[in-house]
Amino acid sequence: xxxxxxxxxxxxxxxxxxxxxxxxxxxxxxxxxxxxxxxxxxxxxxxxxxxxxxxxxxxxxxxxxxxxxxxxxxxxxxxxxxxxxxxxxxxxxxxxxxxxxxxxxxxxx
Numbered sequence: 001x002x003x004x005x006x007x008x009x010x011x012x013x014x015x016x017x018x019x020x021x022x023x024x025x026x027x028x029x030x031x032x033x034x035x036x037x038x039x040x041x042x043x044x045x046x047x048x049x050x051x052x053x054x055x056x057x058x059x060x061x062x063x064x065x066x067x068x069x070x071x072x073x074x075x076x077x078x079x080x081x082x083x084x085x086x087x088x089x090x091x092x093x094x095x096x097x098x099x100x101x102x103x104x105x106x107x108x109x
Contacts (some may be wrong), residue, residue: 007090025102036088043084057085 013081045051045061054061059080066077 010037023100028098028102032091036091036095039087039091039096046091 001014001018004018009017026084042058043060043063046058048060048065049064051060052058057091062080063077063084066075066080070077
């Protein structure tokens, strides 16, 4: 920032070139982690019965309804639970890939 200010760059150029480009990877990682956390929170609340009401389909509610028939038909509870795991894992992997792609310190010169 000081080097750009010393050569007379305007403020918007300083903010974009030195501040935003260095922070964008952290922002994307934070957003993807918050997305995964909100998916988990929604699934937990609907599993406990505090989420959407029964006409709506939610993964936590599906896992909760299959809990009673776990020994007879285990796929009723395991498939929604695995879907939750896959969605959260994919969000985390996407955040990690975006960090690797956008982090200026990891770029090869």
